[in-house]
Amino acid sequence: MSTWPAPSSRDRSPASSTPPSMDWRGMSGPETPEGPDEFGQIAEFFRPLTRGEPGAFDLLDDAAVLPDSGADQVVVTQDALVEGVHFPPGEAPEDIAARFLRVNLSDLAAKGAEPFAWLQTLAWGPGWSVDRRRAFARELAREAEAFGLVLLGGDTVSTPGPLMVSGTFFGRCPPGGMIPRSGAAPGDLLLVSGPVGDGLLGLQAVTGAIADPKGRLARKFRRPEPRLDLREVLRRCASAAADISDGLVADAGQLARASGCSIRLELERLPLSPEAQDWAARQASPEAALLALATGGDDYEVVLAARPDHRAELEEAGCTVVGVFHVGAAEVLHEGRPLDAGAGGWRHG
Amino acid sequence: MSTWPAPSSRDRSPASSTPPSMDWRGMSGPETPEGPDEFGQIAEFFRPLTRGEPGAFDLLDDAAVLPDSGADQVVVTQDALVEGVHFPPGEAPEDIAARFLRVNLSDLAAKGAEPFAWLQTLAWGPGWSVDRRRAFARELAREAEAFGLVLLGGDTVSTPGPLMVSGTFFGRCPPGGMIPRSGAAPGDLLLVSGPVGDGLLGLQAVTGAIADPKGRLARKFRRPEPRLDLREVLRRCASAAADISDGLVADAGQLARASGCSIRLELERLPLSPEAQDWAARQASPEAALLALATGGDDYEVVLAARPDHRAELEEAGCTVVGVFHVGAAEVLHEGRPLDAGAGGWRHG
Numbered sequence: 219m220s221t222w223p224a225p226s227s228r229d230r231s232p233a234s235s236t237p238p239s240m241d242w243r244g245m246s247g248p249e250t251p252e253g254p255d256e257f258g259q260i261a262e263f264f265r266p267l268t269r270g271e272p273g274a275f276d277l278l279d280d281a282a283v284l285p286d287s288g289a290d291q292v293v294v295t296q297d298a299l300v301e302g303v304h305f306p307p308g309e310a311p312e313d314i315a316a317r318f319l320r321v322n323l324s325d326l327a328a329k330g331a332e333p334f335a336w337l338q339t340l341a342w343g344p345g346w347s348v349d350r351r352r353a354f355a356r357e358l359a360r361e362a363e364a365f366g367l368v369l370l371g372g373d374t375v376s377t378p379g380p381l382m383v384s385g386t387f388f389g390r391c392p393p394g395g396m397i398p399r400s401g402a403a404p405g406d407l408l409l410v411s412g413p414v415g416d417g418l419l420g421l422q423a424v425t426g427a428i429a430d431p432k433g434r435l436a437r438k439f440r441r442p443e444p445r446l447d448l449r450e451v452l453r454r455c456a457s458a459a460a461d462i463s464d465g466l467v468a469d470a471g472q473l474a475r476a477s478g479c480s481i482r483l484e485l486e487r488l489p490l491s492p493e494a495q496d497w498a499a500r501q502a503s504p505e506a507a508l509l510a511l512a513t514g515g516d517d518y519e520v521v522l523a524a525r526p527d528h529r530a531e532l533e534e535a536g537c538t539v540v541g542v543f544h545v546g547a548a549e550v551l552h553e554g555r556p557l558d559a560g561a562g563g564w565r566h567g
Numbered sequence: 568m569s570t571w572p573a574p575s576s577r578d579r580s581p582a583s584s585t586p587p588s589m590d591w592r593g594m595s596g597p598e599t600p601e602g603p604d605e606f607g608q609i610a611e612f613f614r615p616l617t618r619g620e621p622g623a624f625d626l627l628d629d630a631a632v633l634p635d636s637g638a639d640q641v642v643v644t645q646d647a648l649v650e651g652v653h654f655p656p657g658e659a660p661e662d663i664a665a666r667f668l669r670v671n672l673s674d675l676a677a678k679g680a681e682p683f684a685w686l687q688t689l690a691w692g693p694g695w696s697v698d699r700r701r702a703f704a705r706e707l708a709r710e711a712e713a714f715g716l717v718l719l720g721g722d723t724v725s726t727p728g729p730l731m732v733s734g735t736f737f738g739r740c741p742p743g744g745m746i747p748r749s750g751a752a753p754g755d756l757l758l759v760s761g762p763v764g765d766g767l768l769g770l771q772a773v774t775g776a777i778a779d780p781k782g783r784l785a786r787k788f789r790r791p792e793p794r795l796d797l798r799e800v801l802r803r804c805a806s807a808a809a810d811i812s813d814g815l816v817a818d819a820g821q822l823a824r825a826s827g828c829s830i831r832l833e834l835e836r837l838p839l840s841p842e843a844q845d846w847a848a849r850q851a852s853p854e855a856a857l858l859a860l861a862t863g864g865d866d867y868e869v870v871l872a873a874r875p876d877h878r879a880e881l882e883e884a885g886c887t888v889v890g891v892f893h894v895g896a897a898e899v900l901h902e903g904r905p906l907d908a909g910a911g912g913w914r915h916g
Contacts, residue, residue: 275747275748275749275825278748278749278821278824278825279678279747279748279749279809279825280644280674280677280678280748280809280810281642281643281644281674281675281678281680281738281745282642282643282644283640283641283642283643283745284640284641284642284643291632291633292632292633292641293630293631293632293633294630294631294632294633294686294719294720294735295629295630295631295720296686296687296688296720296721296722296735297722298688298690298722298724298733300690300724300725300726300728302727303724303725303726303727304724325629325630326630328629329628329629329630331630337643337645337735338645339645339647339688339733341647341649341731343728370643371643371644371645372645373645373646373647373733375647375649375652375653375731376649376652377649377652377728377729377731378651378652378728378729379649379692379726379727379728379729379731380726380727380728382690382724382726382728382731384647384688384722384733386643386645386686386735389630396630396632398624398628399624399627399628399629400624400627400628460628460629461629472627475627476624476627476628
């Protein structure tokens with residue numbers, strides 16, 4: 219078993235005296251790329267990410283001590299990225315590192331929490347040379363410093379499968395301050411914190427399916443901006459919140475489901491980026507275009523519920539009302555007419 | 568992005584209106600095995616594991632709140648298992664679940680911490696049918712209840728690679744109570760909490776390389792017993808500790824390395840199970856046999872450093888003195904003669 223900084227005996231050449239019969243290890247593929255050994259890699263790549271946090275023990279222990287949060291709640295979230303499943307194969311190590319951190323921070327942002335630390339499991343697949351690992355780690359260091367995070371520990375393993383990186387991220391909230399999914403009530407407004415649909419278009423830009431002359435869409439997909447700036451206004455105003463990762467329709471539906479009510483979403487109210495407006499204008503059906511943007515996912519804006527008396531403060535912070543929570547069936551409307559959002563978008567409505 | 572209970576749009580059939588160009592998703596293999604959908608699987612398989620812990624929000628949120636630990640330190644550890652890398656392919660789902668939990672609890676036990684909660688990322692590979700997932704989850708539930716743990720959340724994804732399960736486990740310690748790796752000093756005794764080498768032999772039994780008529784060795788490999796029973800005596804007596812996952816020589820060497828000193832290990836002192844004694848007696852070279860047992864790993868006993876005045880208390884608790892910490896070169900001796908432990912065993916000495 220391998221925990222930093224204890225590279226597993228499975229990841230080393232066995233001592234010459236070790237009995238044989240480890241043949242199943244053949245599955246793990248090439249194990250020791252050129253460059254520093256696993257200790258060296260931990261020291262070079264990951265120790266700087268602890269930024270001297272005492273509870274990280276310089277990554278020289280099997281465990282870490284969480285920094286004391288005083289009276290605050292500790293909020294914890296966990297998200298994994300698999301290459302070829304959660305993002306297209308062939309992305310640059312730097313972009314994978316940035317996306318990994320940012321999608322996790324987006325979860326904490328929507329909960330009203332202030333991120334402070336993380337642990338990570340890295341399963342390097344074949345093809346992750348030392349140079350690629352180094353590039354990943356350097357970008358992770360830059361991003362973590364920018365977001366004020368310290369690495370507490372983790373595990374690094376090799377796998378014959380694709381790269382997988384899983385993070386456990388910690389944030390702080392005042393007592394009782396975490397914004398749940400389950401706090402929406404009929405009569406609450408349904409709001410979004412910014413443009414919807416750029417994640418879908420960004421993915422298409424990354425895969426070359428649509429033009430992206432300024433590279434703006436691809437950049438939004440690769441480097442989503444967690445809405446940590448909204449933390450305090452969300453804690454004051456939101457009765458329920460989540461980030462938009464699976465698509466506005468699905469994620470708003472999740473809030474409703476957890477809260478025991480339903481949504482009525484009015485597609486013509488969706489805030490769109492200039493790029494999404496251009497794209498929608500080129501589609502045959504405006505309502506199908508809006509529905510695609512509302513079900514695409516990977517936006518990493520916040521979807522939230524709020525009592526109507528918080529509307530002005532939320533709009534001032536850049537949020538847009540796109541519907542309401544109500545009792546009864548979930549509805550997606552376009553200019554007053556109900557749409558069928560299809561199996562994908564509606565399953566969670 | 569997929570966080571319980573928000574199955575990623577990547578894991579669903581896209582709405583009919585979603586633009587195409589998701590062809591890179593083809594890599595993720597068969598995505599929806601027969602049986603309940605991802606929500607249903609979370610509800611059936613994993614919600615019971617929360618055992619009603621309020622901070623888990625019934626796995627209906629993107630995040631969890633850590634249960635309040637009062638003045639205690641929160642100790643956190645993370646270990647990942649990859650099928651075919653950390654254990655042979657073809658193990659039963661129940662055994663994988665038990666091993667996953669137990670190897671992580673072993674880390675906390677060696678730190679003197681009392682486990683209370685965990686999060687997990689499950690990356691199901693091809694071949695993980697609903698029945699196999701169900702079997703995994705049921706055993707996890709049984710084990711978690713036996714160890715008094717609650718599941719706080721996590722992420723579940725699919726991968727074209729082998730099964731990978733990564734856990735973040737939380738334990739409590741009185742303030743300052745976590746036993747570090749780095750507290751050993753020259754003159755400290757080097758002790759182990761129980762038999763050394765059964766992990767190595769257990770692996771060979773599992774792969775059929777050696778006979779195991781009573782199944783005892785295979786059972787030790789599949790269901791290692793985390794030494795949580797030693798928590799309090801370790802906190803009283805140990806100046807440094809770790810669990811034996813990479814082999815006694817490597818893990819003791821890690822304690823020394825983190826503490827700025829070296830070990831002198833006397834192989835003839837190793838406590839051996841009856842099975843290991845039998846095995847060693849059949850080997851051509853007694854010292855090579857002992858060295859193999861001391862470098863094999865997967866024992867999940869505790870290796871520790873302690874001042875000599877704690878010797879009686881530790882021996883009463885079942886620990887055995889196997890050497891000392893000292894200044895100078897690391898040494899592995901057999902009846903007074905120094906051995907060369909080989910590249911594998913020595914790298915960390």
